Amino acid sequence: MSREKTKKNGKITLSKKQNIAGWAFLTPAAILIAVMSFIPMFRALLLSFKTGVGNNLKWAGVFNYQRLALDTVFIQALKNNFIYLIIQVPIMLLLALVLASMLNNKHLRLKGLFRTAIFLPCATSLVSYAIIFRSMFAVDGFVNTILIKLGVLEIGYNFLAHPNSARLVIILALIWRWTGYNMVFYLAGLQNIEYSIYEAAMIDGASAIKTFFKITVPLLKPTILLTAIMSTNGTLQLFDESVNLTNGGPANATITMSHYIYNLSFKYVPNFGYAAAMSYLILILVAVLALIQMKVGDRRD
Amino acid sequence: MAVSATNTSLDVTRGAMLPGAALVDNFIMLTQSQNISGAMANSFKYAIILTAVSLCVCSLAGYGFEIFHDKGKDIVMGIILLAMMVPFAATMIPLFQMFSKAGLLNTTAGFILPTISTPFLIMLFRQSARSFPHDIIEAARIDGLNEFQIFFKMFFPTMRSTYAAAMTITFMNAWNNYLWPKVIMTDQESITMPMLVANLTEGYVTDYGVLMLGVLLCTIPTIIIFFILQKSFAEGITGAVK
Known part of the structure; x- marks a missing residue:
């Protein structure tokens, strides 16, 4: 009896000691996240109820949020984000999944080479690839030159000057850049x-298509969910491509919400309150979409 | 891209597919018109320091969350995962205000602080700590090592591939980060490579040869890192995503 008691006591102090050590391990990271994410989030909420130029701010209630509803540029930006999201994310994830299951085939030769080639775009800088796509799709750029030589077009088509073709170029660029990134996660899951x-x-006797939908997709569901949430998050925060590929143009037709927030805060006359209200809307959108995706992901279990 | 860097602007727009002879000219143009060595040095400095600090902080946290997990720590982990949902746009303006008050504009600390501790890396290390055998930890405790010694002497060396994967991702993200440096690096002396390349396209006439050389110089470091760490990168991700 007494032996058991001392053993128990010894265990408590030991686990206490370990408990303290555990907190010591994670405190720096937790504090940094609190200071760099949650405090700013709270301050942004306060800021979103204020209005004024630069740092001269006064309380304005929900004025900023009312203004959002009437801002045509903002509504355009919101639409653009959703166009990119709805068209690009499913295509990219499906493509990544198909490529990953092809590369998972044990009989495929030169597997390493293909894997590297597909992942390589992820190593290029966001700014660089946006600029390369811009010069490729310029009036006198690579794509037009080829189309003219093939006889498809007579004169160069200005892809970036028309809203729909400019959006298409952004979507193509996004697919090129991020498919390999998502594929790596699927390949890891397939292992x-x-x-x-x-x-x-x-x-x-199951066909390749049947195995893909009956085995690969259901078994990879957690990974698919993770990549879907990450991609949604990334698309809603799109900035580099919008700035460097099209610069939001023509006439703000391809601008994204992050780009507009940047313009409002640092390019035009700074209006931090209004920009903060907009950023809160993104936060809510991201949270709601992630919640929906998690619900949908869970239901099929 | 590499070919274009060697051509004159006119040839690039004509779609030259063969290496030209203008590489040296482009290089001289680039070094004269822009502070390229400064931007390169800045980018390396920011990215290396950020990667080192971030790996240290996040791997400690990931290990702590997994090995010593209890109810309290699981709740903290849940809150940290929530931070993953916070878009950067939402925190950018308050962060800018906080940093300008603290005098952190144009500093390395200003660049690295917001992205040292990321939920993604903490999760990566937590997952890899799950595969770390508890027997080893128990044995090391009996041998009298304290918890930090166990971490540095046992966990750190065995999880090399996870560290390589985390290093690749963090370095690339740090190097390619564009929005945050664009916000806080107001001084021309402190700009990074992506900012410099983006600057090349501003103005009325863009010299495509020079631009492509800039793009190339901006891309080479991440590609080299990727090729060096490629094998362990694949292993690290495979071990972590389950």
């Missing part, structure tokens, strides 16, 4: 699926 399942399916 955890027993290869014998695929071999069994093949013996049972």
Whole structure:
């Protein structure tokens, strides 16, 4: 009895000691996140109820939020973000998934080479690739030169001067840049699926398409959910591409919300309150979309 | 891209596919018109310091969350994951105000502070700590090592591939970061490579040869890092995403 008691006491002090050590491990990271994410978030909320130029701010209630509803540029930016989101994210994730399951095939040769080639775009700088896409799709750029030589076009088409083609170029650029990134996650997830399942399916006569939808997609669901949330988040915060590829143009037709917030805060006469109200809307959108995705992801279990 | 860097502006727009002879001219133009060595040095300085500090802080936290997990720490982890949802646009303006008050504009600290501790990295290290055998920790405790010694002597060396993956991702993100430096680096002396390249396209006439050389110089470091760490990168991600 007494022996048990001392043992218990010893354990408590030991676990206490470990508990303290555990907190010591994670305190720096937790404090940094609190100071760099949550405090600014709270301050942005306060800021969103104020109005004024630069740092001369006064309380304005929900004025900023009312103004948002009437701001045509903001509504255009919101629309653009959703266009990019709805068209680009599904195409990219499906493409990444198909490429990953192809690369997972054990009989494929030069696997390493393909994997590197598909991931390589992720190593290029966002600004650089945006600029390259811009020069490729310029009136006298690479794409027009080829189209003219093939006889498709007579004179160069100014892709970036028309809203729809400019959006298309942004979507193409995004797919090029991020497919490989998502593919890496799928490839990692596929490593955890027993290869014998695929071999069994093949013996049972399942087609490649059937194995893809019946085995790969259901088993990778957690990874798909993770990448979907990350991509949604990334698309709603799109900035570099909008600035460097089209500069929001023509006439703000391709501007994104982050780009507009930047313009409002640092390019035009600074209006931090209004920009903060807008940024809160993005925050709410991201949270709601992530919640929906998690719900949808859970339901199929 | 590499080909274009060697051509004159006129040839690039004509779609020259062969290396030209203008590389040296482009290089001289670039070094004369822009502070390229300064931007390069800044980019390396910011990215290396950020990567080192960030890896240290996040791996400690990830390890702490997994090995010593209890209810309290799981709640903290949940809150940290919430931070993953916070878009940078929402925190950017208050951060800018805080940093300008604290005199952190145009400083390395200003560049690295917001992105030292990221939920993504903490999660990556937490997942990899899950595969770290508890027997080793118990054995090391009996041998009299304290918790930090266990971390540095046992965990750190065995998780090399996770560190390589985290290093690749953090370095690339730091190097390619454009919005935040654009906000806080108001001084021409402190600009980074992506900012310099973006500056090249401003103004009425863009010299495409010079621009492509800038783009190339901006891309080479991340590609080199990627190729060096490629193998461990794949292993690290595979071990972590489950």
